[in-house]
Structure formats: C-alpha cells, structure tokens
Amino acid sequence: MTSAAQAETKVYPPSAETVARAHVDAEKYARMYEESVSDPEAFWGEHGKRIDWIKPYTKVKDVNYDFGSVSINWYADGTLNVSANCLDRHLKTRGDQTAIIWEPDDPNDEAQHITYAELHRRTCRMANILESMGVRKGDRVVIYLPMIPEAAYAMLACARIGAIHSIVFAGFSPDALAARINGCDAKVIITADEAPRGGRKTPLKSNADAALLHCKDTVKCLVVKRTGGQTTWIDGRDFDYNEMALEADDYCAPAEMNAEDPLFILYTSGSTGQPKGVVHTTGGYLVYASMTHEITFDYHDGDIYWCTADVGWVTGHSYIVYGPLANGATTLMFEGVPTYPDASRFWQVCEKHKVNQFYTAPTAIRALMGQGNEFVEKCDLSSLRILGTVGEPINPEAWTWYHEVVGKGKCPIVDTWWQTETGGHMMTPLPGAHATKPGSAMKPFFGVQPVVLDPQSGVEINGNGVEGVLCIKDSWPGQMRTVWGDHERFEKTYFSDYKGYYFTGDGCRRDEDGDYWITGRVDDVINVSGHRMGTAEVESALVAHPAVAEAAVVGYPHDIKGQGIYCYVTLMNDREPSEELRKELRQWVRTEIGPIASPDVIQWAPGLPKTRSGKIMRRILRKIAENDFGSLGDTSTLADPSVVEDLIENRANK
Numbered sequence: 080m081t082s083a084a085q086a087e088t089k090v091y092p093p094s095a096e097t098v099a100r101a102h103v104d105a106e107k108y109a110r111m112y113e114e115s116v117s118d119p120e121a122f123w124g125e126h127g128k129r130i131d132w133i134k135p136y137t138k139v140k141d142v143n144y145d146f147g148s149v150s151i152n153w154y155a156d157g158t159l160n161v162s163a164n165c166l167d168r169h170l171k172t173r174g175d176q177t178a179i180i181w182e183p184d185d186p187n188d189e190a191q192h193i194t195y196a197e198l199h200r201r202t203c204r205m206a207n208i209l210e211s212m213g214v215r216k217g218d219r220v221v222i223y224l225p226m227i228p229e230a231a232y233a234m235l236a237c238a239r240i241g242a243i244h245s246i247v248f249a250g251f252s253p254d255a256l257a258a259r260i261n262g263c264d265a266k267v268i269i270t271a272d273e274a275p276r277g278g279r280k281t282p283l284k285s286n287a288d289a290a291l292l293h294c295k296d297t298v299k300c301l302v303v304k305r306t307g308g309q310t311t312w313i314d315g316r317d318f319d320y321n322e323m324a325l326e327a328d329d330y331c332a333p334a335e336m337n338a339e340d341p342l343f344i345l346y347t348s349g350s351t352g353q354p355k356g357v358v359h360t361t362g363g364y365l366v367y368a369s370m371t372h373e374i375t376f377d378y379h380d381g382d383i384y385w386c387t388a389d390v391g392w393v394t395g396h397s398y399i400v401y402g403p404l405a406n407g408a409t410t411l412m413f414e415g416v417p418t419y420p421d422a423s424r425f426w427q428v429c430e431k432h433k434v435n436q437f438y439t440a441p442t443a444i445r446a447l448m449g450q451g452n453e454f455v456e457k458c459d460l461s462s463l464r465i466l467g468t469v470g471e472p473i474n475p476e477a478w479t480w481y482h483e484v485v486g487k488g489k490c491p492i493v494d495t496w497w498q499t500e501t502g503g504h505m506m507t508p509l510p511g512a513h514a515t516k517p518g519s520a521m522k523p524f525f526g527v528q529p530v531v532l533d534p535q536s537g538v539e540i541n542g543n544g545v546e547g548v549l550c551i552k553d554s555w556p557g558q559m560r561t562v563w564g565d566h567e568r569f570e571k572t573y574f575s576d577y578k579g580y581y582f583t584g585d586g587c588r589r590d591e592d593g594d595y596w597i598t599g600r601v602d603d604v605i606n607v608s609g610h611r612m613g614t615a616e617v618e619s620a621l622v623a624h625p626a627v628a629e630a631a632v633v634g635y636p637h638d639i640k641g642q643g644i645y646c647y648v649t650l651m652n653d654r655e656p657s658e659e660l661r662k663e664l665r666q667w668v669r670t671e672i673g674p675i676a677s678p679d680v681i682q683w684a685p686g687l688p689k690t691r692s693g694k695i696m697r698r699i700l701r702k703i704a705e706n707d708f709g710s711l712g713d714t715s716t717l718a719d720p721s722v723v724e725d726l727i728e729n730r731a732n733k
C-alpha cells in the first residue's frame with residue numbers, strides 16, 4: 080500500500096471534548112437526518128423558523144424535477160428581508176458585538192471591528208445611496224470590489240431594498256466584467272479605485288471604465304475610495320460613495336420580499352458556452368446558509384469565525400456574509416493573500432484575532448505546506464477549534480498536514496463538498512457527529528440525498544464500495560432556482576442527463592463504510608486553485624487571437640493548484656511557433672478572462688486528435704497532458720492517428 084492510500088484509510092474520531100460541545104452528536108445526526116429525508120416538509124417547516132419572517136409561510140416545499148417543467152419553490156408564500164435578518168434582529172441583543180472584523184492587506188494597517196449597530200447604519204446608508212441613484216426592487220446591481228467592509232454593506236444594501244446583486248470577482252478582466260454587467264442588464268456597478276492584494280494594486284475603477292465602454296450608457300458607477308489612487312471621472316455617470324455616505328440617512332426600511340424573490344445572481348463556469356448566472360432566492364437560501372454555517376462549523380455565540388474566501392465566490396456569499404451574519408456571528412473578512420508579507424500571514428491573523436473556526440481551500444493549504452512548518456509553529460494557534468476546507472478534493476498529505484501541523488491533532492477537519500448551485504454545504508463531516516477520513520466529505524447534510532449513478536445507464540448503484548456520477552435526489556432549500564434569463568439552460572444542464580435527479584457534474588465514490596469521496600468533475604470543467612473554469616471559455620479566448628486556428632484545453636495535475644490549464648494550440652498556416660507568441664497568448668487569455676485563467680502550458684499542436692465526425696478527443700489530450708501515454712485507449716476511431724504520436728513526441732517539457 081502506498082503511503083497515500085494508508086493515510087486515506089486512517090480514521091480520526093472526534094475527541095470527547097468536541098462531542099460534548101457540539102450542537103449535533105452522532106445520535107442526533109442520525110435522528111435528524113432520518114427525519115429530514117422521511118418528511119422534508121415537517122423538517123424544513125420546523126427549521127425555517129430559525130430566521131425571522133414578516134409573513135410566516137404556510138407552504139414549505141413545492142418542487143418538480145421533471146425535465147421540461149422543472150420548478151423549485153420553498154416557503155413560497157412567506158415574506159422576509161435578508162438584511163433585516165442579518166442586522167435588525169440582532170440590534171437589541173448584540174448591537175455592540177463585533178459583526179465583522181476586517182483585516183487589511185497590509186498587516187501594518189489597522190484592523191477594523193464593525194459592530195452590528197455600525198453595520199446596520201452603513202448598510203442603510205448604502206441602501207439609501209442606491210435608491211437615490213434610481214435602484215428599485217428587482218433591479219440588478221453589479222458589485223466589483225476588493226475584500227473591504229463596503230462589499231458586505233453593498234450586498235446587504237441590495238438585499239435591504241430588494242435589488243439583486245451580482246458580484247464579479249475583482250480578478251476578472253474588463254471583458255468578463257462587461258459580459259456580466261450586460262448579462263443581467265445591471266443599472267449600477269459598485270467598484271473601488273483600487274484593490275490592494277499581496278502588496279500589489281489592481282486598478283478596479285479603470286477596469287470598470289474599460290468594461291463600461293461595452294455597456295449601455297445608462298449604467299451608473301458608484302466608486303468607493305480604498306487607496307485614494309487617481310481615477311478618471313465621468314460626471315453624471317460616476318458617483319462618489321464616500322461623499323454621499325456623509326449625507327445619507329442612517330435608516331432605510333427593509334423591503335418586504337417574497338421567499339422566492341431573487342437575492343443574487345452569481346456567474347459560474349459550466350462545460351459549455353459562456354458562464355451562466357446562477358440564481359439564488361431569498362427564504363430557502365438564508366435558512367440553508369445559516370443552518371449549515373452553525374452546524375458544520377459548530378458555531379457558538381462568542382466564537383470568532385474566519386472564512387478566507389473572496390466574496391466574489393459563492394463561499395464568500397454563504398460563509399462570510401449571509402450565513403454568519405444571519406446567525407449573529409463575528410465573521411472575519413481578509414483583504415490579503417496567504418503569503419503576504421510572508422507565509423505566516425494566515426496564522427498571524429488567527430493568533431491576532433483568536434480565531435476559533437478557520438475555513439480555507441486545499442490550494443492554500445498545499446502552498447503553505449510547501450513553505451515549511453516554521454511559519455505555522457511560530458504562531459499561537461491555541462484558539463483554533465474547527466478547521467474547514469472547500470473548493471476541490473484535498474489530497475491526504477495536505478489534509479494530514481492541516482490536521483497535525485495547523486490543528487495540532489485536536490481540531491476536526493470539515494471537508495465541505497458543495498457548489499455555487501447548491502447554495503450551502505451538501506456533504507461534510509459534522510465536528511461532533513462523525514469521525515473524519517483524510518479526503519472524504521463523509522456524510523450528507525440534513526435533507527440531502529446523494530445517489531451514485533452508473534454514468535452510462537443512469538441507474539442508481541446501491542450498496543457500498545461503489546463509484547459513479549453524483550446526483551442528488553429531491554431538493555433542499557438552498558438549491559439554485561434557475562439560470563438568469565435562461566431557464567431552459569438550467570433544465571438542460573442539471574436535469575436532462577439523469578432524469579429525475581439534480582446532476583452535480585462530479586464523480587463520486589461511496590466507500591465500504593458508506594462514506595462519500597468526491598473524485599472530481601466528470602465534465603469539461605476544471606478546477607484551478609479552487610476556481611471553476613470551463614475549458615470551453617479558455618478555448619474561445621484562445622481562438623479569438625488572430626494567430627490561432629484551433630485550440631483544445633484540458634486540466635492536468637498540478638502540485639499546488641490542484642489542476643493546471645494545459646492548452647493545445649494549432650496556429651494559422653502563416654504563423655510560426657515562438658516563445659514570444661506563447662507569452663503573447665498567455666497574456667491574451669489573462670486579458671480576455673482574467674489572471675485566474677492564465678494558461679500553465681501551451682503546446683503547439685500541428686493537428687488535434689479528432690473523430691471522423693470532427694469531435695476533438697479530449698480523453699486522449701488529457702492523458703497526454705498527464706504524461707500518461709500507456710493508457711490512451713482506443714485510438715482507432717481517430718481520423719488521423721499520427722496526430723497523437725506527434726503530440727506525445729512534442730509534449731511540453733513541464
């Protein structure tokens with residue numbers, strides 16, 4: 080047995096102390112899980128009460144998974160306001176408690192502690208500013224901000240007045256930003272002058288200026304001052320947030336929203352075409368985000384909780400802002416990166432703010448593991464109680480390092496499997512209820528019914544020790560409701576391949592004990608440092624370059640990023656390969672999509688392996704990229720098998 084396989088089979092039971100403290104122990108999990116799947120109406124009817132409703136719901140669940148008429152509704156006749164749930168209802172009991180601890184990029188700058196009362200005021204002012212700019216219930220607002228408290232104010236302000244936010248990660252390029260502004264026909268974009276990260280600055284306002292050239296000229300731009308860096312200004316279009324906030328009223332009444340009114344849109348990559356706008360709604364999403372936050376992280380009053388994600392991703396939505404704030408938690412928001420000024424930054428921040436729950440991504444853990452233990456060991460991490468991971472499968476070596484070196488063997492690791500589409504955790508061990516296994520997401524959350532299907536027949540594979548594609552039977556309150564403006568695409572993507580189920584796009588193994596292991600995507604989505612990317616997006620960026628005739632992109636194993644981006648590029652007849660062109664193409668993709676899509680390898684391909692019907696055989700390209708030439712499988716259906724030999728011979732030396 081290899082050491083990796085041995086590590087995999089090791090089981091770590093929770094300590095007696097963890098179990099005693101936990102909201103949910105093994106017995107309670109078993110009982111609640113059973114209730115949640117045998118009578119979802121009763122279960123979610125009860126747990127829906129964890130948030131405040133203006134008008135209580137009388138209906139709980141109304142779901143149809145039939146292809147052609149998919150519709151998902153939870154608490155459909157209830158009304159509420161998300162920002163009132165995250166703010167107003169805490170004012171009496173915890174107005175002076177810190178809601179957000181903000182840790183800036185530069186450790187020499189002062190951290191901020193924003194109380195619930197202050198967060199309420201700031202949110203109200205932002206809401207009033209948006210209203211004064213003409214934003215109304217149902218309008219869309221794009222948020223393109225650094226990790227600063229104003230990002231949370233902006234989200235909550237939209238929720239307060241019933242506007243739908245669509246956050247665009249600050250690492251996206253002007254082109255990607257423009258596509259998202261236009262995709263949802265946004266009325267306003269909220270940005271900042273610059274985003275400091277890792278000691279460097281991204282010119283967000285200039286990016287927004289460039290993007291707005293491709294948008295309707297009615298789109299207004301609200302600009303938050305972060306660095307004071309010089310920006311160009313267009314009167315009538317650009318609005319100064321800091322100035323307006325001085326004048327704005329401290330109170331704005333929360334709008335009464337229906338449970339099924341959209342709360343936000345978040346674009347995410349799929350296997351085909353352009354990114355799709357995942358739509359989450361108000362009631363079910365908040366119930367699910369808050370409940371998973373409390374139970375998965377075993378959050379108790381007074382705890383300091385830190386999720387290192389960016390609010391540009393779903394993890395930041397559910398587990399920096401909405402889940403924790405609905406629970407009245409103290410949530411830490413970090414502007415920087417794990418390695419700036421050095422590789423001890425995460426641990427310094429944990430020590431400084433006495434963090435109890437720490438939630439990050441495998442790619443960060445792997446990168447920090449490579450820097451050596453001394454960066455961790457010089458910090459006092461005794462406050463840590465729970466460690467979490469999300470975004471991609473975690474390899475047993477990184478898991479074990481996280482557990483032993485960071486957690487000193489005493490903190491349970493919650494390996495949370497979920498997706499932008501699912502709104503919240505779907506499978507994860509619960510600290511006091513389950514033993515953990517390095518690399519396993521272990522057990523479904525309440526109400527989640529995972530099934531393993533045979534990829535060809537679509538038939539459920541029962542029993543343990545089995546592997547297949549992962550689907551979910553039935554709905555849960557945090558589920559996405561539609562693709563913005565394209566319900567047909569929603570049905571086709573998630574409900575057409577395996578009828579009657581929600582198809583996750585992931586592969587999965589259920590081991591001999593009935594515990595779940597996510598094996599990675601089974602579609603053409605790759606996962607680079609925990610960021611989802613459609614290979615098709617990178618391909619269309621490449622072929623948009625005048626020198627490129629054709630391109631095929633696949634993922635390949637990368638030590639730190641999990642997967643790297645491997646591009647096969649066929650040039651136009653009149654172009655010659657060169658190092659210079661390679662650099663140019665790399666830069667081109669960064670400009671088209673953003674730095675996160677930067678190709679790791681570009682291999683010149685005089686031809687691509689295709690079937691006689693002209694389909695690119697990605698299976699083969701994946702094998703070559705993985706340096707695995709022994710198992711190319713059947714190549715007899717290729718139009719020109721010699722293409723493969725050329726690719727192997729010239730495989731990039733990386």
Ligand code: 6R9
Pocket residue numbers: 347392393394468469470471472473494495496497498499500520583584585597599600606609610611
């Ligand atoms: C929350 C988030 C979703 C995809 C998902 C899967 C992968 C996420 C994982 C994991 C193994 C975990 N993924 N968590 N794979 N173990 N704990 O990451 O959402 O950006 O939409 O990505 O990420 O492949 O399908 P999103």
